[in-house]
Amino acid sequence: MIEAAIDDEIWKPREQSESAKDAVALNSVSLRYGGKAAGNTDVLGAVQLHIQEGEFVCILGPSGCGKTSLLKLVAGYEKPTEGEVRLYNQPHPGPNPKVGVVFQHANLFPWLSVNRNVQFGLKMLGLKRSERNRIAIETLGQVGLDSAASLLPHQLSGGMKQRAAIARALAANPALLLMDEPFAALDAITRESLQYLLRKLWIETGKTIVFITHDVEEALLLGSRLIVMKGGPGRIEIDMPNSLNRASEPFAFARQHLRYGETREQLLKALRPSDQSWQD
Numbered sequence: 001m002i003e004a005a006i007d008d009e010i011w012k013p014r015e016q017s018e019s020a021k022d023a024v025a026l027n028s029v030s031l032r033y034g035g036k037a038a039g040n041t042d043v044l045g046a047v048q049l050h051i052q053e054g055e056f057v058c059i060l061g062p063s064g065c066g067k068t069s070l071l072k073l074v075a076g077y078e079k080p081t082e083g084e085v086r087l088y089n090q091p092h093p094g095p096n097p098k099v100g101v102v103f104q105h106a107n108l109f110p111w112l113s114v115n116r117n118v119q120f121g122l123k124m125l126g127l128k129r130s131e132r133n134r135i136a137i138e139t140l141g142q143v144g145l146d147s148a149a150s151l152l153p154h155q156l157s158g159g160m161k162q163r164a165a166i167a168r169a170l171a172a173n174p175a176l177l178l179m180d181e182p183f184a185a186l187d188a189i190t191r192e193s194l195q196y197l198l199r200k201l202w203i204e205t206g207k208t209i210v211f212i213t214h215d216v217e218e219a220l221l222l223g224s225r226l227i228v229m230k231g232g233p234g235r236i237e238i239d240m241p242n243s244l245n246r247a248s249e250p251f252a253f254a255r256q257h258l259r260y261g262e263t264r265e266q267l268l269k270a271l272r273p274s275d276q277s278w279q280d
């Protein structure tokens with residue numbers, strides 16, 4: 001256990017600058033699929049959440065508690081039944097390539113090469129072919145897929161597909177990146193390499209990331225802020241800073257830290273159903 005390092009500068013939570021702006025604001029947001037008609041129940045109930053620019057927010061919670069629904073509101077795919085979602089202090093403009101989204105499955109267009117998949121959103125933005133190609137090559141380089149640019153999706157491994165999906169989301173240079181269990185279907189080693197890649201991209205670009213995961217360890221290694229949701233209706237149960245994601249050490253360093261085990265237990269306890277409290 002690395003206890004001595006606990007007070008080191010590196011383990012202090014990153015201080016939010018007073019001038020940091022909200023990238024995302026959910027003001028008393030409720031969501032009821034199908035609207036207010038009788039019989040429909042709230043999936044999210046009066047959620048209050050402000051995410052500052054540059055945060056890496058990991059959202060955990062039991063299946064069905066409303067994590068994806070919350071992300072869909074931030075992406076603009078759904079509108080709140082009550083309350084308001086704001087991006088960068090403006091009313092939500094609706095889905096647009098400036099908000100990058102990555103899902104558990106890459107959903108690449110099977111008939112387009114990796115390069116053309118990455119270019120797709122840029123075409124929507126009206127960029128010229130030469131500019132699109134330049135950005136696609138650069139972004140594929142960022143995710144380590146330079147040599148796969150001309151391959152079709154069926155020629156890629158699962159990890160390569162997710163790298164391509166990340167490149168596609170990054171190509172339009174979104175300030176906000178939304179990720180819904182993006183590494184859940186990958187084997188442990190591929191997953192770890194993508195976790196390193198994402199941490200590097202976050203540190204280098206300063207993008208705001210909202211990342212849903214069922215994996216407590218993944219949240220601890222990546223998130224600068226950890227949120228645990230509860231269902232019935234969906235709400236935020238725990239919202240805490242996390243400094244274990246910091247710096248450029250191998251993940252093993254964080255895993256050996258005393259605070260890692262403590263926080264992991266705290267999160268697992270919050271995630272357990274109340275009828276399993278005997279495990280405490």
Ligand SMILES: Nc1ncnc2c1ncn2[C@@H]1O[C@H](COP(=O)(O)OP(=O)(O)OP(=O)(O)O)[C@@H](O)[C@H]1O
Nearest residue numbers: 033034043061062063064065066067068069070214
């Ligand atoms: N389009 C929809 N129409 C109606 N109900 C929906 C829709 N999408 C989700 N739901 C319901 O909303 C609730 C929350 O679903 P959501 O996918 O947000 O949960 P989640 O926490 O992301 O779950 P998981 O971890 O299993 O992905 C569930 O009861 C689900 O059945």
